[in-house]
Ligand SMILES: Nc1ncnc2c1ncn2[C@@H]1O[C@H](COP(=O)(O)OP(=O)(O)OP(=O)(O)O)[C@@H](O)[C@H]1O
């Protein structure tokens with residue numbers, strides 16, 4: 001983790017977490033979806049969330065994004081309760097096909113975030129170009145989403161989120177629908193970008209290895225209703241490398257522990 | 268391959284047109300149909316040419332096209348604005364939807380007597396009927412287009428902090444545009460039909476009236492010339508709109 005991030009100090013001397021879930025319950029349509037979520041995430045941390053389909057991972061993200069309000073308990077961000085969507089929080093949505101405006105080209109889709117932030121028209125282009133370069137799309141600025149591969153569309157979404165210059169980046173199974181090669185390339189890209197901009201990241205995934213590879217911490221959820229089942233600290237050095245990291249003994253040990261846990265949780 | 272296929276199809280349609288005119292020619296030549304009802308293509312062409320160059324056919328065409336476009340533009344504006352308002356609110360849709368569904372299937376020509384009752388046999392009656400009849404495809408298409416905005420795109424807008432107006436302008440309206448353009452194309456056809464019927468019923472200047480008068484006087488070449496012009500108007504306007512659609516919806520290809 002980047003050592004340059006200086007956590008805010010509370011009066012007690014303990015660093016204040018950027019995000020805190022305190023005994024959070026959520027019901028949707030009269031059904032309990034999440035129960036008793038207690039969770040803290042420090043500034044600059046990269047936290048991964050895993051769990052079976054339908055256990056409430058997306059719902060957790062939506063609570064943080066301010067798209068949903070908890071039924072009980074409190075979700076707080078930087079010390080205050082989350083009251084609604086904020087410009088400091090960006091979401092990379094699970095379904096990239098439906099998260100881009102099909103009638104805007106790549107540059108136009110990234111521009112959307114700048115328009116929302118009130119960046120004057122004349123300055124937008126100068127800010128879009130480096131973002132597209134960062135995600136490797138500079139050659140495709142004029143293309144429409146319908147003309148892009150899934151991986152490229154997901155890159156557009158990431159670029160749009162970066163244009164927001166968020167403090168907190170929420171990613172909802174962003175690479176779930178991509179092939180293995182594209183997925184690994186994007187994993188490394190995200191790690192590089194996050195490292196450089198010192199964002200805090202909450203990353204939802206189905207893929208246990210992806211969670212270990214990316215995260216400082218992996219949180220496993222248990223379904224019906226969704227609860228935090230276990231937390232795994234990931235003590236792997238950064239920067240991480242696809243081959244070396246995945247062959248490291250700690251990686252293999254963590255992978256074993258996580259698989260065992262998920263298996264026992266499902267029984 | 269694709270070019271040759273398109274050329275082939277183009278050639279085939281020209282041939283079909285030629286065949287129709289040829290059949291028409293033969294039918295009149297050998298007296299299969301009385302000349303009083305079916306003029307020869309040559310006489311029709313002559314009537315068309317004379318009417319456009321010497322007679323007042325050009326004025327009639329202009330009158331009808333003007334009426335049609337005016338009614339269509341008014342209906343488009345009202346339809347899109349009203350449709351945006353209704354379509355962007357779920358409550359408004361639930362509230363107004365059933366009434367719309369009741370009014371929608373009414374044939375526009377059935378409204379003409381009501382229009383006459385309100386406006387008399389006048390210019391404004393015809394325009395009101397055109398507007399009202401043309402409104403529906405646009406209104407329903409806009410409502411549909413607004414309602415069909417993907418919830419996830421809505422969330423993208425919320426996360427970025429867009430207000431109501433920006434959401435309409437940047438999300439809902441472009442999302443509805445394909446539906447709106449399709450509605451506008453359909454509406455233009457309806458507007459042409461209603462212009463002609465309205466002119467016939469209210470005795471207003473235009474192609475509709477000149478066709479009616481030609482029929483009453485058994486001037487069948489003039490009658491056919493008018494019908495051909497109507498077809499040409501429909502064809503040309505549709506072509507223009509199709510081009511506009513192609514350009515505006517470039518992202519779809
Ligand atoms: N709007 C809603 N109303 C009622 N129930 C909902 C709603 N949205 C989600 N749910 C329910 O909440 C539960 C958790 O959904 P959520 O989308 O958070 O799961 P998830 O862990 O993200 O699943 P996946 O891995 O498949 O994306 C599911 O059982 C789902 O059926």
Ligand SMILES: [Mg+2]
Nearest residue numbers: 057058094172
């Ligand atoms: Mg999900």
